Amino acid sequence: MNEVAKDHIESNRAAQxxxxxxxxxxxxxxxxxxxxxxxxxxxxxKGKVLYIQxxxxxxxxxxxxxxxxxxxxxxxxxxxxxxxxxxxxxxxxQAVVGGRYYNDSAELVDATQYIKLPISLLxxxxxxxxxxxxxxxxxxVHKQQLQSHEIEHLNVQNAPQRIGCxxxxxxxxxxxxxxxxxxxxxxxxxxxxxxxxxxxxxxxxAKLKNDTKLEIRGAVITIPKLQxxxxxxxxxxxxxxxxxxxxxxxxxxxxxxxxx
Amino acid sequence: MNEVAKDHIESNRAAQxxxxxxxxxxxxxxxxxxxxxxxxxxxxxKGKVLYIQxxxxxxxxxxxxxxxxxxxxxxxxxxxxxxxxxxxxxxxxQAVVGGRYYNDSAELVDATQYIKLPISLLxxxxxxxxxxxxxxxxxxVHKQQLQSHEIEHLNVQNAPQRIGCxxxxxxxxxxxxxxxxxxxxxxxxxxxxxxxxxxxxxxxxAKLKNDTKLEIRGAVITIPKLQxxxxxxxxxxxxxxxxxxxxxxxxxxxxxxxxx
DNA sequence: CGAGGGTTTGAAGTGCATCAAATAGTGTGG
DNA sequence: CCACACTATTTGATGCACTTCAAACCCTCG
Numbered sequence: 001m002n003e004v005a006k007d008h009i010e011s012n013r014a015a016q017x018x019x020x021x022x023x024x025x026x027x028x029x030x031x032x033x034x035x036x037x038x039x040x041x042x043x044x045x046k047g048k049v050l051y052i053q054x055x056x057x058x059x060x061x062x063x064x065x066x067x068x069x070x071x072x073x074x075x076x077x078x079x080x081x082x083x084x085x086x087x088x089x090x091x092x093x094q095a096v097v098g099g100r101y102y103n104d105s106a107e108l109v110d111a112t113q114y115i116k117l118p119i120s121l122l123x124x125x126x127x128x129x130x131x132x133x134x135x136x137x138x139x140x141v142h143k144q145q146l147q148s149h150e151i152e153h154l155n156v157q158n159a160p161q162r163i164g165c166x167x168x169x170x171x172x173x174x175x176x177x178x179x180x181x182x183x184x185x186x187x188x189x190x191x192x193x194x195x196x197x198x199x200x201x202x203x204x205x206a207k208l209k210n211d212t213k214l215e216i217r218g219a220v221i222t223i224p225k226l227q228x229x230x231x232x233x234x235x236x237x238x239x240x241x242x243x244x245x246x247x248x249x250x251x252x253x254x255x256x257x258x259x260x
Numbered sequence: 261m262n263e264v265a266k267d268h269i270e271s272n273r274a275a276q277x278x279x280x281x282x283x284x285x286x287x288x289x290x291x292x293x294x295x296x297x298x299x300x301x302x303x304x305x306k307g308k309v310l311y312i313q314x315x316x317x318x319x320x321x322x323x324x325x326x327x328x329x330x331x332x333x334x335x336x337x338x339x340x341x342x343x344x345x346x347x348x349x350x351x352x353x354q355a356v357v358g359g360r361y362y363n364d365s366a367e368l369v370d371a372t373q374y375i376k377l378p379i380s381l382l383x384x385x386x387x388x389x390x391x392x393x394x395x396x397x398x399x400x401v402h403k404q405q406l407q408s409h410e411i412e413h414l415n416v417q418n419a420p421q422r423i424g425c426x427x428x429x430x431x432x433x434x435x436x437x438x439x440x441x442x443x444x445x446x447x448x449x450x451x452x453x454x455x456x457x458x459x460x461x462x463x464x465x466a467k468l469k470n471d472t473k474l475e476i477r478g479a480v481i482t483i484p485k486l487q488x489x490x491x492x493x494x495x496x497x498x499x500x501x502x503x504x505x506x507x508x509x510x511x512x513x514x515x516x517x518x519x520x
Numbered sequence: 521c522g523a524g525g526g527t528t529t530g531a532a533g534t535g536c537a538t539c540a541a542a543t544a545g546t547g548t549g550g
Numbered sequence: 551c552c553a554c555a556c557t558a559t560t561t562g563a564t565g566c567a568c569t570t571c572a573a574a575c576c577c578t579c580g
Binding site: 521524526528529531532534540542543544546547548550 | 567568573
Binding site: 072074075079080082096099126127134136137140144145148151195235 | 416495
């Protein structure tokens with residue numbers, strides 16, 4: 001198969017993936033195809049660095065399958081994990097407005113398939129289809145709210161509670177009393193994401209297990225009584241409901257406001 | 261003076277203030293007048309609560325003169341300060357997309373003048389003037405980047421360094437070797453914003469003073485050698501330049517991208 | 521002057537980090 | 551399929567940073 005044909009197939013596949021993106025829900029098919037033509041569908045193994053903080057921002061990214069870590073690193077080498085993303089999530093898009101540079105670094109946590117798309121094209125379509133700007137706005141606001149939540153957690157929760165909250169957010173929406181789940185990635189990485197050291201994570205998880213009757217076998221955790229965990233954890237959260245987050249509304253759900 | 265005349269004057273004053281807002285730079289005067297008509301220009305004293313987390317979001321706000329604290333509160337009463345805003349800053353606008361509820365609470369820190377505007381009107385103009393959406397996007401992305409920065413700081417800096425960083429961000433853009441500045445609000449509030457207790461703040465500031473040769477007289481702090489403070493503080497920051505933030509670009513600075 | 525909030529100081533406790541080492545788990549090549 | 555190498559995770563011992571509780575101090579404002 002020659003290069004051109006290969007590119008064509010890759011582009012078709014990308015178009016198909018991009019069509020499923022809720023961010024692009026408002027775009028006509030032609031625009032999505034345009035994005036797909038200019039995009040690259042890539043797969044790399046764990047450790048691949050997609051960009052680093054301070055790089056000139058040319059691309060934004062979509063995770064197709066796998067896990068990507070966003071982080072910031074100091075001169076000393078200590079790093080702060082901003083977020084860990086998986087299938088369907090977008091990143092690097094902040095550079096579309098404001099700064100011309102990435103303000104964090106991105107690295108694959110696992111073997112991961114992803115698409116990279118030119119930011120310039122996003123800028124173009126933001127102008128052309130105003131609804132896209134509104135949908136992007138909604139996505140970014142949602143991310144920001146999760147971040148506010150993180151800041152709160154770092155301030156008011158101790159290590160076992162932060163882990164408890166993390167587990168709760170892994171639970172399927174409508175969960176029964178008892179849930180069994182897999183940790184999505186390294187315990188070390190979870191620790192960083194929660195702002196603690198691996199040793200602390202290990203000990204804190206042991207304490208949580210003891211206090212809320214978890215069963216732990218490696219990366220598989222069973223919560224026999226969700227309610228116990230919620231009380232232990234979310235009592236210290238500001239949200240009455242719980243820490244479980246929801247997707248932001250997309251174009252279809254938007255309410256148009258009347259003036260005057 | 262009767263109510264109608266008073267409202268008229270207030271509306272004129274609000275229009276004038278809104279015209280200066282960089283967010284509204286792209287709007288025609290008529291739209292700004294429309295906003296002004298539907299807005300309320302208010303002044304309240306310290307402690308006034310503008311809204312609390314979970315309230316249905318009807319209004320967004322602009323600080324005219326003073327200080328406003330955004331925070332999240334747990335059932336136990338411990339609070340996490342998300343941000344402290346002053347003149348010209350906007351808040352409560354996140355509710356314009358996504359959730360219908362505020363996801364933090366807002367309270368005046370000082371006697372403060374502010375404007376409140378209907379979110380429904382913002383929604384209307386976001387649709388009508390796409391550039392407004394892009395400018396709002398830029399503002400929110402900028403806020404988000406500052407928040408990522410905060411998360412990093414909570415993770416990698418100790419208390420004296422976080423204070424040092426806070427002081428650096430108070431310095432005027434082009435500062436000489438030596439700077440003298442006023443703390444903008446309560447030390448207790450600064451402490452909360454930096455994620456520490458008042459006692460810790462007091463002790464950490466004393467340590468910072470000792471380590472970087474500050475002079476402190478109440479709320480007036482003199483930094484004799486900026487460079488010393490930068491090295492002490494930002495060595496642990498990921499940004500090569502410093503922690504000083506810049507305003508996001510507005511409409512005028514935007515670059516239009518060519519397709520294809 | 522006296523009340524009250526903001527700030528500092530002291531003493532003691534707690535949680536998390538650090539350093540070091542043991543153990544479990546995973547993928548590799550033989 | 552096993553042994554080895556390498557990484558992830560756990561465990562232990564110790565130290566430091568920050569918190570907590572308590573009390574003093576300071577400053578402002580009625």
